[in-house]
Every structure is written in C-alpha cells, then in structure tokens.
Amino acid sequence: MTSAEQLLTTRAPKLRKALLSWYQKHQRDLPWRTAASPYRTVVSELMLQQTQVATVLPYFNRWVQRWPNFSALAQADADEVLAAWAGLGYYRRARLLHALAKEVSLLKVLPSTAQAWLQFTGVGPYTAAAIASISFKDPVAVVDGNVVRVLSRLAGLKTSFVSGAHAVKRVTPLANVLVDPREPGNYNQAIMELGSQVCRKAAPACTACPLKTFCASKGTQAIGIPKILRAKGRREIVHRVLALRDGKVLLRRHPKYARRLAGIAELPLAESLKFKPSLPAYAVRRRTVVQTTYEEHIHVPASQLKVVLSDGLIWVSLAELPFMAISGPHLRWLGEFVRRGKLV
Ligand code: SF4
Secondary structure: OOHHHHHHHHOHHHHHHHHHHHHHHHOOOOHHHHOOOHHHHHHHHHHHOOOOHHHHHHHHHHHHHHOOOHHHHHOOOHHHHHHHHOOOOOOHHHHHHHHHHHHHOOOOOOOOOHHHHOOOOOOOHHHHHHHHHHHHOOOOOOOOHHHHHHHHHHOOOOOEEOOHHHHHHHHHHHHHHHOOOOOHHHHHHHHHHHHHHOEOOOOEOHHHOOOHHHOOOOOHHHHOOOEEOOOOOEEEEEEEEOOEEOOEEEEEEOOOOOOOOOOOEEOOEOHHHOOOOOOOOOEEEEEEEOOEEEEEEEEOOOOOOOOOOOOOEEEEEOOOHHHOOEOHHHHHHHHHHHHOOOOO
C-alpha cells in the first residue's frame, strides 16, 4: 500500500461515518433497497451489471412481480426467463440467475458469506460480495468500476491499469480494509452510489463530496484517475436479412449450446440464407459488444426468399415479438421498422 492508502486506512472510521451519513440523506429510493431481501438483492445485482439503474427499474419491477422468490423463479420455463430479460442484453446473466434460483431453492438455509456464494456456478466475487454484505452483513467489499474510481482518486493512484480487472485487483485490498464491519451492506451501496452520483468519471462534483477532506486528487486532477488502458477495438461488417411473409418476420433462434446467445432470436445472417446482399442496405445500425463494433447492414430482399425452416429459423408474428427472447438491439430495430411502416 502507498503512504496515501495507509493514511486512508488510519482514518477509516471517520471516512465510513462521513460516507454513511451522506448516504442516509442522499440515497435514491430504489425498489431493491426499500423492500430488501436476498432474492431482490441477487436479481438487482445481476441486472445492474453493465446496465444503468433507469433501464433496470421497469425490468426489476416486472420480474419480482412475476417471480417473487427463488422458488417461483426456479419453476419458470427457460424461454420465459429469457423473454423477460429481452432488452437488458448479456443474456448469460438471465441464465445464471435461473440456474442459481434452482440451486438455492433446494437449500433449507441461505448461505451467509461471500465465500459460500462464490461456490455457486457463475457467481463471481462482485456478486458474492454484494449478496453477502447487503443481505447478511458479511464484511467484504464490493468492488465495481464506481468503487475503483472513488478509491483510486481518494488514494491519488497514478498507476496505469492494463484493464478494468487489473484495477479491481489493485484496489480490492484497500476496499476490504475500508469497508464498515458493522454496516458493510450500506457502506458498499454508499460508495457505489457516491461513484455514480458524485465522483463521476468526467465531472466529479468534489465540492459536494462527503469525502473531500480525505481525497488526494480533487477537481480537475481527479478526471484522469484511474487510468485504464483500453485494448484497441475491432470493427466487423455483418449482413442480415429482414424477410417478411403474411405479417410475420423471419428470425433465427440460436441453439441451446451457443455460448453467448443460447435461446436468443435474431434477424438471420444473409450468408446463412444464401442471400447475396446488394447495397445499399435498407438500414445500417452499429452496436458494440465488448471490444468489437458491429456494423449491421439490414437488407430487405426484393422478392420472396425460399426458406427452409431448419437450424432455428422461425416465422414470428408481430404480436408475438414482445414476448419472445429476442436480442435487445434487434427487438429495438424491429420496433423502429414497425413504426416506419416497413413491417405492416
Ligand atoms: S473529492 Fe472529488 S475526486 Fe475525491 S472522492 Fe470526492 S468527488 Fe471523487
């Protein structure tokens, strides 16, 4: 630990007090906080990974209304679960949540430590620490991008990190010393809230910050901290087909063994239908998945395609679209095409 980090650890009791009293006054009323339970914490933590609170809120409310506990979710059909997640992206989280509900609903007593939650398939250190600290007061720190930013700035870390994971690893020992042993759940939520609402990436509101007297890098000097080097992104051009017949749209559902998108439907790739695209496309959309930016060219064939319904190809009526597990961006584009009158 650097001398600035050591200084923070000696001032930990005062820092926790300042952070928790700010949190008491400024925390947002969120449904997983106002009516907290281990199940609601698990659902919210998984939904919130890589996704903004505003996007998660309607999904969370619908989800807990439909499946209010682990047992109810364990009995749900896998396709229903994916369909309810459609639009949140990163479907691996929905499959993980469903599998976790099946495992957890068999237990008489829920595990209470992060170490025990880590034993479940697919539960990583972040999720395990969030569940155990918020629901069971296990004094372990949750370290996400917000926490990395706040702690790096507090400690004035000038190091360049090769990745987000590297930064998490670097600040975790400090985070575990600072976490409040009596109120670890509130402390963890408070520091994440501070990172998202006050110690923002490009515009830290240092004058309003409850930790300004502890901070080694206030104001403009904080903006470049932490320095996380990004790997150079790739670009890929993809051609897809928007085929329509009798008010139905052609989609391809990925097989169950597909690694990332198992069970999720998308507009089919042109090459999979042996369709030769001619430019310009009907629409071009861009999206980024991890380090790759996909430029998706969507083509409407001039004449009816000969389609053999195999390899996951399905015709889906417009009325069914909102209830199916469809890739979020594809569902959004289809909605847009409907509004433009293309699909009617
Ligand atoms: S004083 Fe500024 S840089 Fe330091 S923790 Fe607070 S908001 Fe972040």
